[in-house]
Amino acid sequence: MTIQFNDETFRDDFTFRNSPEAIKRFPFPFHEDSYMYSVNLEPHVALKRPGSPFEFAFDVDEHYVSEMADRAKVLADDPLRCQSLPHMTLAGWDLVEYIMEAKARDYPDLFELHKDGDRWRWINKPLGIDDTFTFLDESTLPYGPMEYITRQTQGDFALLDQRDDNLWMDAGMVTTQADWSLDFDIGMNFFEWHAPVPKAHEMGIFVRALKFLLNLQQGAPVRRLNWTMTVNPLLDTSPENYHKWGEMKSKLTMDNIGEKQHLRVELQTLFRLPRSNAICFPIRCYLCSFNDLVSVPKWGRRLHRVIRDLPEELAEYKGFIANRPLMIEWLSQYDDGAPTSDGIFPDE
Amino acid sequence: MSAGTAKLNVTVAEVKPINELVTRFKFVRTGGGDLPTFSGGAHTVVEMEDGGQTRLNPYSLMSDPADRGAYMVSVRRDDEGRGGSLFMHNNVKEGMEMVISNPVNLFSLDLRAKKHLMLAGGIGITPFIAQMHQLSHTNGLFDLHYSVRTASLGSYAEELQAQYPNRVHVYHDDQDERINLEELLDTQPLGTHIYVCGPKGMIDWVHKTAEELGWPREAVHSEEFLAPASGQPFEVKLAQSNKVIQVGEHQSLLEALEANDVDAPYLCRGGACGQCETTVIECDGKLVHYDHWLTDEQREAGKLIMPCVSRFEGKTLVLDQ
Missing domain, CATH: 2.40.30.10 (Translation factors)
Structure with missing residues (x-):
């Protein structure tokens, strides 16, 4: 196989590591030296940048196998991380079809899909899966369609039903989230689940974003990057488990911050699902330690400037206001004041 | 898009x-x-x-x-x-x-519905044919009531009756057959959603009757594509692209934009989806709105126009385009 998969953990002993290649392809989210919300949606088309996380519809990287093992553990402890209201089953099949066709096309050495009418054979070599099932017949799969395919796909998934000129979070697989809960949000509409976000409402961002998404066209997916901060490479920073990870935020020092503090980036994409007319909203989490980030000089300079100048309420909302002075002090060592180039990618 | x-x-x-x-x-x-x-x-x-x-x-x-x-x-x-x-x-x-x-x-089934009640008039039958296919794959419950002028103009009526016996009901205008809407709506099971596609009069009639009978607004769905209306030719100034364009008698404003290489957004081209909504910078004259998108308040304010179907009569119109 072309990708060497890591054997690593996102809990307890935290053996998660990014290889030098993974650092270079990390989706650094800041295209300039400051950050504010915007409706920063762009077409999710393949970038002519081989190896970038934007190359394919669904990115598979060195963390794939270990991330799927972590998801299985989260689900074993808390089955409510995966829920689908009854009318969303067709959207689940849409997702099965979309992901299987995309992965078989983009990673032919890792995944195969063979169709004989409605009888489909799906081969997932990294996870050792070879299943034959009947498309649109739930009884032929070991789980519901959405759960089946998202146990094999990195990133959280929200399936949004479209009706009454709004979007409704009526199904999802959410085990790698930045402090939000599917069990709490399920059944909510677009404005309800965004209610906690500061500032964006006054800026009219959600009204504009919803209008854009209601007209999202089949065959024309879009993407955006979002970000926050996570101490230790935890995938599961859920409110349900805050008692386990919240206290880790108080253990940072000048000596360990480079290793423990991670920039958490979400590659969020939006696809129109053809059979159900629902919208699929994958939220793919990438983690990178401060040590690894500052190994790219442009990113070290820029991260220092962004964190230093970020509005208070955003640092508060993203949950790192207490550690911000320490972050700025540590990052300032890597900012010599030199200008930075436009865009998110490292300088060649 | x-x-x-x-x-x-x-x-x-x-x-x-x-x-x-x-x-x-x-x-x-x-x-x-x-x-x-x-x-x-x-x-x-x-x-x-x-x-x-x-x-x-x-x-x-x-x-x-x-x-x-x-x-x-x-x-x-x-x-x-x-x-x-x-x-x-x-x-x-x-x-x-x-x-x-x-x-x-823009006319999708609400998949939460316990039953789908479809009301078609004339060529408005077409989206329902696809929806009935979709529902039969998943054993969804539906009834279709289809109003046609005459048997010979009733496109697909016989095939549909043969394909879905007892679920398809056809009404012929020339034989004075009419959908008894009040009785039909009164006898639906709870959780039914209504879908109507046909002439404007039929759509208004269904919305009005359902509202009078206390149906929730969200349970009544309709689709009507407008063809852009013809009208007097007019001239438009475009602030962003710095152009002055002419809109012909049988041309829509959107078509005139496209003919002048302005990459204007659209989806339905029938006044329904809102995608082409455009800001009016200056208007010395009258905006003639034909769309289903803008609210009465927005029309009164005169700051927005839907170029796919709406027109202008007067002296000067400047658009943010």
Whole structure:
């Protein structure tokens, strides 16, 4: 196989590591030296940048196998991380079809899909899966369609039903989230689940974003990057488990911050699902330690400037206001004041 | 989404007259291969090169959404119209290559419904044919009530009655048969959703009757595509692109923008979806709104126009385009 998969953990002993290649392809989210919300949606088309996380519809990287093992553990402890209201089953099949066709096309050495009418054979070599099932017949799969395919796909998934000129979070697989809960949000509409976000409402961002998404066209997916901060490479920073990870935020020092503090980036994409007319909203989490980030000089300079100048309420909302002075002090060592180039990618 | 995105190259595989007014067109992917799946109720925008003019008309997809081999649409000939349907009837032949948009659904089923009650008038039958295909794959419960002028003009009525016995009810105007709407709505099970597609009068009648009987607004769905109205030619100044353009008598404002190489957004081209909403910077005259999108307050404020169907009468119009 072309990708060497890591054997690593996102809990307890935290053996998660990014290889030098993974650092270079990390989706650094800041295209300039400051950050504010915007409706920063762009077409999710393949970038002519081989190896970038934007190359394919669904990115598979060195963390794939270990991330799927972590998801299985989260689900074993808390089955409510995966829920689908009854009318969303067709959207689940849409997702099965979309992901299987995309992965078989983009990673032919890792995944195969063979169709004989409605009888489909799906081969997932990294996870050792070879299943034959009947498309649109739930009884032929070991789980519901959405759960089946998202146990094999990195990133959280929200399936949004479209009706009454709004979007409704009526199904999802959410085990790698930045402090939000599917069990709490399920059944909510677009404005309800965004209610906690500061500032964006006054800026009219959600009204504009919803209008854009209601007209999202089949065959024309879009993407955006979002970000926050996570101490230790935890995938599961859920409110349900805050008692386990919240206290880790108080253990940072000048000596360990480079290793423990991670920039958490979400590659969020939006696809129109053809059979159900629902919208699929994958939220793919990438983690990178401060040590690894500052190994790219442009990113070290820029991260220092962004964190230093970020509005208070955003640092508060993203949950790192207490550690911000320490972050700025540590990052300032890597900012010599030199200008930075436009865009998110490292300088060649 | 604007021109140039998410298009499909297709070849006309069949042109089949259904009756004296309606002709059915079958499209397959040019060069072979599957077409995208879609959901019942979706339409596609068909591009027509008619002389020097590009026409873009939306037509509901009526084929089985699960059939990726071909799409089918039915076009009713409108002799009084601006020419799109006449082009389809007179110029489109088997073997011709055309460009259509990816499917867009502005009339989708509410899959929470316990039952789907469909009310069709005339050519408004087409989206329901795809929806009935979709529901029969998943054992969904539906009834169709279909109003036609005469038996010979009732496109697909007999086939549908044969395919879905007891679920399809046809009413002939010339035999004074009418849908008894009040009784029909009163006898539906809880959790039923109503869908109506047909002439404007029928759509208004269904919305009004359902509201009077206490149906929730969210349970009544309708789709009506407007053809852009003709009117007096007018001139428009475009602030962003710094152009002055002329809108012809039988041309829509959106078509005039496109003819002048302005990449204006659109989806339905029928005044329904809101995608082409454009800000009015200056208006010395009267905006003539034909869309279903803007609210009465927005129309009164006079700051927005929907270029796909609406027009202008007066001296100066400046748009943020």
